[in-house]
Amino acid sequence: MKNGIKIVTIGGGSSYTPELIEGFIKRYDELPVSEIWLVDINKGNQKLEIVGNLARRMVEKAGLPIDIHLTLNRREALKDADFVTTQFRVGLLDARAKDERIPLKYDVIGQETNGPGGLFKGLRTIPVILEICRDMEELCPDAWLVNFTNPAGMVTEAVLRYSNIKKVVGLCNVPIGMRMGIAKALGVDPDRVQVDFAGLNHMVFGLDVYVDGKSVKDKVINALGNPENEMTMKNIAGFAWDRDFIKGMGIIPCGYHRYYYKTDEMLAEEKESSATNGTRAEVVQQLEKDLFELYRNPELNVKPTQLEKRGGAYYSEAACSLINSIYNDKRDIQPVNTRNNGAIASIPDESAIEINCVITKEGPRPIAIGDLPVAVRGLVQQIKSFERMAAEAAVTGDYHKALVAMTINPLVPSDTIAKKMLDEMLEAHKEDLPQFFNEVKS
Amino acid sequence: MKNGIKIVTIGGGSSYTPELIEGFIKRYDELPVSEIWLVDINKGNQKLEIVGNLARRMVEKAGLPIDIHLTLNRREALKDADFVTTQFRVGLLDARAKDERIPLKYDVIGQETNGPGGLFKGLRTIPVILEICRDMEELCPDAWLVNFTNPAGMVTEAVLRYSNIKKVVGLCNVPIGMRMGIAKALGVDPDRVQVDFAGLNHMVFGLDVYVDGKSVKDKVINALGNPENEMTMKNIAGFAWDRDFIKGMGIIPCGYHRYYYKTDEMLAEEKESSATNGTRAEVVQQLEKDLFELYRNPELNVKPTQLEKRGGAYYSEAACSLINSIYNDKRDIQPVNTRNNGAIASIPDESAIEINCVITKEGPRPIAIGDLPVAVRGLVQQIKSFERMAAEAAVTGDYHKALVAMTINPLVPSDTIAKKMLDEMLEAHKEDLPQFFNEVKS
Amino acid sequence: MKNGIKIVTIGGGSSYTPELIEGFIKRYDELPVSEIWLVDINKGNQKLEIVGNLARRMVEKAGLPIDIHLTLNRREALKDADFVTTQFRVGLLDARAKDERIPLKYDVIGQETNGPGGLFKGLRTIPVILEICRDMEELCPDAWLVNFTNPAGMVTEAVLRYSNIKKVVGLCNVPIGMRMGIAKALGVDPDRVQVDFAGLNHMVFGLDVYVDGKSVKDKVINALGNPENEMTMKNIAGFAWDRDFIKGMGIIPCGYHRYYYKTDEMLAEEKESSATNGTRAEVVQQLEKDLFELYRNPELNVKPTQLEKRGGAYYSEAACSLINSIYNDKRDIQPVNTRNNGAIASIPDESAIEINCVITKEGPRPIAIGDLPVAVRGLVQQIKSFERMAAEAAVTGDYHKALVAMTINPLVPSDTIAKKMLDEMLEAHKEDLPQFFNEVKS
Amino acid sequence: MKNGIKIVTIGGGSSYTPELIEGFIKRYDELPVSEIWLVDINKGNQKLEIVGNLARRMVEKAGLPIDIHLTLNRREALKDADFVTTQFRVGLLDARAKDERIPLKYDVIGQETNGPGGLFKGLRTIPVILEICRDMEELCPDAWLVNFTNPAGMVTEAVLRYSNIKKVVGLCNVPIGMRMGIAKALGVDPDRVQVDFAGLNHMVFGLDVYVDGKSVKDKVINALGNPENEMTMKNIAGFAWDRDFIKGMGIIPCGYHRYYYKTDEMLAEEKESSATNGTRAEVVQQLEKDLFELYRNPELNVKPTQLEKRGGAYYSEAACSLINSIYNDKRDIQPVNTRNNGAIASIPDESAIEINCVITKEGPRPIAIGDLPVAVRGLVQQIKSFERMAAEAAVTGDYHKALVAMTINPLVPSDTIAKKMLDEMLEAHKEDLPQFFNEVKS
Numbered sequence A, B, C, D: 001m002k003n004g005i006k007i008v009t010i011g012g013g014s015s016y017t018p019e020l021i022e023g024f025i026k027r028y029d030e031l032p033v034s035e036i037w038l039v040d041i042n043k044g045n046q047k048l049e050i051v052g053n054l055a056r057r058m059v060e061k062a063g064l065p066i067d068i069h070l071t072l073n074r075r076e077a078l079k080d081a082d083f084v085t086t087q088f089r090v091g092l093l094d095a096r097a098k099d100e101r102i103p104l105k106y107d108v109i110g111q112e113t114n115g116p117g118g119l120f121k122g123l124r125t126i127p128v129i130l131e132i133c134r135d136m137e138e139l140c141p142d143a144w145l146v147n148f149t150n151p152a153g154m155v156t157e158a159v160l161r162y163s164n165i166k167k168v169v170g171l172c173n174v175p176i177g178m179r180m181g182i183a184k185a186l187g188v189d190p191d192r193v194q195v196d197f198a199g200l201n202h203m204v205f206g207l208d209v210y211v212d213g214k215s216v217k218d219k220v221i222n223a224l225g226n227p228e229n230e231m232t233m234k235n236i237a238g239f240a241w242d243r244d245f246i247k248g249m250g251i252i253p254c255g256y257h258r259y260y261y262k263t264d265e266m267l268a269e270e271k272e273s274s275a276t277n278g279t280r281a282e283v284v285q286q287l288e289k290d291l292f293e294l295y296r297n298p299e300l301n302v303k304p305t306q307l308e309k310r311g312g313a314y315y316s317e318a319a320c321s322l323i324n325s326i327y328n329d330k331r332d333i334q335p336v337n338t339r340n341n342g343a344i345a346s347i348p349d350e351s352a353i354e355i356n357c358v359i360t361k362e363g364p365r366p367i368a369i370g371d372l373p374v375a376v377r378g379l380v381q382q383i384k385s386f387e388r389m390a391a392e393a394a395v396t397g398d399y400h401k402a403l404v405a406m407t408i409n410p411l412v413p414s415d416t417i418a419k420k421m422l423d424e425m426l427e428a429h430k431e432d433l434p435q436f437f438n439e440v441k442s
Ligand SMILES: [Mn+2]
Pocket: A150, A152, A171, A172, A173, A174, A202
């Protein structure tokens, strides 16, 4: 690599950007970033300016020779990049609000990365990510694509199957959040906690947990039944697990598993809270407004603590750690989304999984686990089936594939309701789904 | 084999028995059955006498030297058997009625072989079938076990994993019913129709359909969207499929798939019909009463046509065809439940699947299909996960395993409701589930 | 299909053609062939004329309306074909003689389908078969390719991996010969004998053997140690197996397995017989000369019995049976070379295997066997590795790949000798290997 | 673990022991060993005394509180052990000499861990290691078994399949030797070199090689063709690879691959050197004699440099590093023999492989590689088939299985020669193979 590392962040106007900047500043000694290109689209220009200027003030305060470039020209930015991170949101939070609202009308969970919402976020996002891949092939073929954009598992699957970019990693803060939550519940320093992660994005399990190398899984399972140790995400309601169920499972679920093992309670809660506080997108819209108000302040030259409420805790941690380990061939263990390669037996080699990997200069190498416990193989496969059908629909714009993806999702109760939601959501997101509307519905 | 074939039918007092007798009579020329032992338990003695005497009159009318033995002594019957067929029902129709009624209280589908009802039928049946296997090992180690008892897939899985009997076949009339339905819908003779069956019991798909060797799959898919061609079972409400969904799937579902792809409609229908006509078990109880009234008639010496309403159409066809093909090494193709052996890629080799097999004297040999279409792999795996956890719970009497089986079933909405149903159903079926009550709940 | 079936035979001037003609005549009632196009190259024109005229006399004698076309124009022939059979030999028997002679100089077995000879036959044949596939895609995309051309396994592998033709079957007379040999050794009618075949071409095993549906494997294994029951091929020296070895294996090897399990004896025999009678190619050259002398006789209008000495016994049987079963959707069981599809666990789904299949109108469907016995998995994999590397070398003309294929062949003792043989054989076959000589050796 | 770590070394009288002692002394700060029990058999008592006293002097010189126990009572030693290392040799070097000499009479390579010699070393060793496992189950069920005893792959396979000990690791110095050799050939510090190891014991490949995280595979492949960079073992003749062959393979072979890819040269060399210098065992016998002469010297209190000639360089390094990483949950990467668990696609999950693993307190976790390159899958499978048949023969004492193992070994030319060697070697090792002689040969 040239004189220093060139980072390109697609969706650079995101409110998360200060986290990322902070992460690079913190690691500058071993990870000498020389340029960060924040890329956004026309609509996001104003936010890009605000957050970009904050980034510049942060770098200046740190006294580091990192150039912050702000641009609406993605191709210019990608030229000779070393790492490309993606954190964009096609259709912005308005689209997310629709993903959340419309399903609720049909008594179906409306959520950003699961169910009908996850499907539509995928349908909107995948064509854009594949365009980026095509640009990368041409402009920076040796760069790593580090994707934060949700649904990160489905997006990684799509890149692995439908692009020529093989250097892709999907990132999520769920595993790191679980590790932190477990450490807190056990009252130990997080550095002493190891979790054997395996599964899919937002469907990852802790197969075992160690403190100082000794399994404490049973202790953690007991703690999970305790409503005070919710170990959940900002955007997920934190019902406690039935202790007998988790004991029977013998592994640690992630917060998102509640959508599948507590479907009725989650739906009831969503309906309630959307009626009172608004859906999560609507809450976030307000949070974002407040954040950008803060960011605008020319005196601010560090990441404001209020950002933590936004929900993306540890995202920067995950991304900067990953980039650092790749750059420096650290060979440490991190849970990321990567090509399976036989690491989980019942999933195709070429599919994306989320699993503990050794991070090398050649990218993540998954640690083989044999197979998942019998009890969860089915659900994991079902979500993988859903992700693959959704990715295929996103790429082809095939109405029938989209209907199949919608119907086979475990949160959707019938082909009839699937079709109604599909039709309403296609119409609602029409502008962001050209692949479904360029031709007459077949 | 000795002077003729010895058949033993466990649950011989069943109303289906005349079908079976008719099947053996029809095939006598190539399948020389010399003894049929109808075995039942004390409680079923009266029905055994009625149906046994009808069987004797049928044989006598046919003028064949087949001895019909009636006994309550299973071990005496099994001695030196050539084929053992099982069609018993632990807890009789009363137990089935509970399996149907209790889940409905929790807004969950109550059905004999799916969801909570399927789980409990499995928990009651598996210990008994494994006892029969132990007796067979000792008394007729070379005999074939032909199991009709539902849930036939889960039962076959349990025999394959937890007994030493390797000569086991699980039978279901769903595939043959699909073939007949398709023939009828297309207006062609059933003998001209070939269906590529693959999947699990009550979760079997027609991957392709041929008439005279030419694929007519698209025609059949179109017909499936036509409410007049329901191709369903007597015990399943026949909602038409959404044509776009089936077209997207590109394969032919079976009637039971409605529970998974039309969950809400099926639940609504069940609630409605159980409130008006009673559950299926309650309807069947009346049908059975009427049938046994008929069977009692000493003038009756053929299978009465009223039996067809009972729902088991083609069961005798399936069983007698299978036995005939094994006995005569016919090497024809029949869809049965057998050890996977790699025939379906994403299912363990040692698990039971329902698939087209070549039937040889050494038993069924599955035809390899590579893998199921992506869209259905997930659901199939989920049912297999459920079946395996249920079988493990049945064998161990482990409360936690049973709770996991219940919760991971796709028809159950949460761990909380799963636990409530489990506790109520365990109590309701207490008498037939000694394995869960012999020791203190762990 | 039109008014009748159109068969195209590439390499129609072969001495085997009368067998094929006889097979079609015999089956005319159910397999109404209306045209047979015999295609050959310039060099083979004379033989084509001779054998073509014999074919016409045979058809005339049978009184059947089958048109025999003789042509050097392959594309004209392929137009709208229903079945294309291939039995050509690139470089003719001269090339085979080189394949047999050159390795012997290095103390390595020289054989048509194994070792260095098999490699070079593949290198010469595969580019031609792939050209035929490209023509078929254009001129008869619905036709079946029935390949007899050796090495049939490697050729089928190449078609499956490097062409768009999916309707391909590889054929060999080894399995049928084994069945016949076993029947003879046991003194029973071949129709009563069933063999569970599985493996690769010229590396197929009988996993079990049945007479009237009863296993007689142990009897057959005993017979194999008896030098009078050699069950071998005309072109393979018939050393008896060590009875203890075969008993330990517990399965029936084919004649070609002697090259691998009796390498030293086979080599010694080859050296001896090539020094006295000439190599097999040289013997065959004389046989062919005699045969064509016979064929020339205008009085001859049936297949002469002398053809049987040639070694291709049952090839016609195998080919015509296969075509008949495909055409009539017979769903009988035949051992052929087809896509694995999971039927043998340790071989890739997309590779060619030789295995018992149900023959349907849609082609062969392999019967799943789980996995081969542990003892033979290794050798089978090694031959598959060899076939794949050879096919890759044939397609790419890559010298290094060819060297790897040569070296990893189990009959070749070292990289050094491999290279010497490779270099000498490349030079000797230069004319028939343009892919290796069009560019400078990389 | 108690007050310190208890190490038990079976075969403690080995000349390698000072290496091991030195390794523990060097790592004492993080690996606080309190007891080392050196166990040997009666015959080895004198060597045990000599080497044990040297060990005591080494510890004393280091000033560490490590107790050295010498005993002939294995069970006493095993009680409450933390790590059990095995480095015994059933039949001593005399047996090895026979393994080397007898095959040469049949023109077959005689080698300690490959071919007939490897088979017989396995047949002698496996019953003893399984006895040790049974003792461990009873006396130290939580201990780790770290096996150095050759053939380490076959022995690890046997422990995984035929004992209840799951905490087993097989160790070899080949990978570390390759890494060192590569570093030397490239002229860089070994710490900067990373190799992606995968395969089987003594059949391991370097799939890629990195210096400072950058692939230098092509450079290494070029170096391999250079006779000065042999990268081989003390006990293996160092012929240079054909550069074109290795370039075609595209991966780095280990020294033992010469037996398979240079069979004729290796055989010729063995015959030559055994005729002049004696076989390796005979050379080693003299080396050992000299070493023990040195060890006897009461002034010696460090590992003498002459030990390096013995051939086991880095064994101590490998063993102590492994034990250290397990004890301290280091999660670094080491190549060891462990359960496959899906890491290499074409090998059964439950078989032993040699592969890069993350070493945790719970043992090694293999890094998934998908599958080996096509070119080597065959040979690897063949060795695995051999290892499995050999292990089965060792456990059962079944003559036929042993004959199959012998015949399918790639170095053995025929069933006939296999049988002759088997019979002669069984007789020669009779005393150490009770399982084959307790009953009449079946
Ligand atoms: Mn996430």
